[in-house]
Amino acid sequence: MNTRFYNAMILTMSDGLNIIKDGQVWIENQTIIFVGTDSESKNLMNSIDWDKEIDCENNLLMPGFKDAHTHSPMTCLRSLADDMPLDEWLHNQVFPIEATLTAQNIYDLTKLAVLEYVSGGITAIFDMYINPEAVGKACIDTGMRCVQVGSINDFTLTPDYIEKMYLKWNNDNPLISYVLGFHAEYTTSESILKQIAQLAKKYKAPVFTHLSETKSEVESCLKRNNMTPTAYLDSLGIFDYGGGGYHCIYMTDEDIEIFKRKNLTVVTNPASNLKLASGIAPISTYLKKDILVAIGTDGPASNNCLDMFREMFLVTGLAKYRENDASAVDANEVLKMATLNGAYAMGLTNADTLEKGKLADLIMIDLNQPNMQPINNITKNIVYSGNKQNVKLTMINGKILYENGNFYIGEEPQNIYKKANELVEKFAFLSKK
Amino acid sequence: MNTRFYNAMILTMSDGLNIIKDGQVWIENQTIIFVGTDSESKNLMNSIDWDKEIDCENNLLMPGFKDAHTHSPMTCLRSLADDMPLDEWLHNQVFPIEATLTAQNIYDLTKLAVLEYVSGGITAIFDMYINPEAVGKACIDTGMRCVQVGSINDFTLTPDYIEKMYLKWNNDNPLISYVLGFHAEYTTSESILKQIAQLAKKYKAPVFTHLSETKSEVESCLKRNNMTPTAYLDSLGIFDYGGGGYHCIYMTDEDIEIFKRKNLTVVTNPASNLKLASGIAPISTYLKKDILVAIGTDGPASNNCLDMFREMFLVTGLAKYRENDASAVDANEVLKMATLNGAYAMGLTNADTLEKGKLADLIMIDLNQPNMQPINNITKNIVYSGNKQNVKLTMINGKILYENGNFYIGEEPQNIYKKANELVEKFAFLSKK
Structure with a gap:
């Protein structure tokens, strides 16, 4: 073509x-x-x-925009359980429903997300989900570019599986690549983290994870490890070949120093951070320290839309509020975050600008x-x-x-909507049982 | 039809x-x-x-959505001077350019705003500008419903003119009505404020104004009058027949008590308040006190878009952040603010719901x-x-x-864009002189 x-x-x-x-x-x-x-x-x-x-x-x-943090199959949870405390939302709504999803469901729900991405000018996603096979297939079939990231924790997946996916998806379809990663420090044992660090060393590869999203996450890590999540993960060698964190709201000066030293990327998710009352990331500080910032929508359960325009406004607007300075975080910097910086974080520097080649x-x-x-x-x-x-x-x-x-993604949108709504009816049936 | x-x-x-x-x-x-x-x-x-x-x-x-705070003709200032401190923005950019606008410019620029309103589902605006004749004519010619509000201060318009507009626009075209108002406490002398209070009494009419938008505005009023803006205006009788304030970010318990007692409406403008680093209004508190909250976009120079969807997300998202509570300000309440409450504030209870009559x-x-x-x-x-x-x-x-x-607003959008861009070229020429 x-x-x-x-x-x-x-x-x-x-x-x-x-x-x-x-x-x-x-x-x-x-x-x-x-x-x-x-x-x-x-x-x-x-x-x-x-x-x-x-x-x-x-x-x-x-x-195109690079949406640098997504959980595409969670489209089924959009508007299912809003306006409730984070813990209740996660444990009583998100986890029980996700446990019922089949690979076919995950495939169909990813396609629904792809419709939304392309209608909003998003040309690549950095997607974390428990079934990279189904997500990868949905992206290939629709034509979506997707960088998958490992989502192992103590309850799902194994280091061997992460390695298998790493090797498969980096040598399969040019639309899909795979980055090492794990769900979060607070859900992943030290033994698994050490194995991920070994994989990072073996492949000289960056590692991404949810990081310092809430105050309580940081406090619990300090209690358990006497270190912040960033310092603790760094001490295990997780970041020896780069990578970064999603959210990064509660970061100490030492954490920021580690990000600087290891050339890590902050992926900020402002809409999700508001909706779940997590906080506002210190973007202005990151820019002053020359730390790369990319932008992600997070998943549709916690946002609820997959719209980089809203995120871009929030990055600059919330920084201005946070710093009490209407000149903080120039909009032009934000446009770079939503495109160039996302591409860098996702290893897509071959798809970042409009240039020959x-x-x-x-x-x-x-x-x-x-x-x-x-x-x-x-x-x-x-x-x-x-x-x-x-x-x-x-x-x-x-x-x-x-x-x-x-x-033009190979399936009629109405089909995709129909399947998502059938699933919603099934959830309603299950919750009434 | x-x-x-x-x-x-x-x-x-x-x-x-x-x-x-x-x-x-x-x-x-x-x-x-x-x-x-x-x-x-x-x-x-x-x-x-x-x-x-x-x-x-x-x-x-x-x-339709009721955009309860707008300055429509300021479309010409969109993206002209962003990412700068509020004072610099207002005094070096906004005021000098506005001073050059003719009635015809204001008419044309209002039409540009109308295009944006109707493309975003906004069916009525609560508009404050210095030339209500031109704004009113643009709204009539396009078919836009517009409630105009007096924008007198020490530098523009007179109480007599406000009364003339009040009588004219409440007895002219059914699309347009007029509410008493003034720009703000900090720009309007006590003598003028007392005359506005007299008009409120004469016509048993509500009064609206910019109110407690910034911390410094409240501090300067306290210094001058030994009262907050709300208490000071109330002491002059401004709110004796209702009305309310735009922004209402920095409000004391006493201010909130006055709003409650006088049945006043808060019109919140979250995107503008972020972009100009003004702050986050205590919406959760207002709801707990049963104070009516409506939503406005503010003008295109301080937002910069006229989009009630973005505002709605911000009202609930920012409340959740502010209260550190993901259950704060339920989205369903926000939908009522953007429709029913706006209609109430604007005196449009004949256009608030879908019902016979x-x-x-x-x-x-x-x-x-x-x-x-x-x-x-x-x-x-x-x-x-x-x-x-x-x-x-x-x-x-x-x-x-x-x-x-x-x-279908009676003029081709391309014509309207062309005129706005010619004006932009004129500004550029003026600023180079």
């Missing part, structure tokens, strides 16, 4: 936030082969047969909608007033999965 | 949050004449000639999109994962202004 986009504004993100006007992007199969102005394109020998030529009507092409993971933003007008500043418009309504097109690996409200 | 909606789910909001399935809504001119099930509709004699019959395909009809201000929410699936709970889906992308149709006063991405 070869596609030519023309008559575009282009935010390549390879050159600060400069924007090319009257631009073109050429895609051959899954790869970008040209990005430049109309006049530059005229100097090229074009021997390509275009399958599709798209007039962008002066709308904006930019790299990069994978064609891109979106078209409709500037001809009232929330994007007037055009004082396109990038600030995206972060402050952008909306998934503005996403006109989402392309992953050279394939268009979403365009003008229509989905 | 007579319209029949059928095959609908209906959230009337006149009966808690119960939902009618297989429902119909009939509109004759600007009024709802029937709401009920298919079978109930069959018992009615239908002698109406329908101009339009709309198959809702099982999507949801509900009352009410004005036809309604929206259709697309449930067949991934962020609204599965349907565990429709109202929580709206607040937690709803998006303006889900707004399929917006009807105001019986007229469809937005449907499936198309606008």
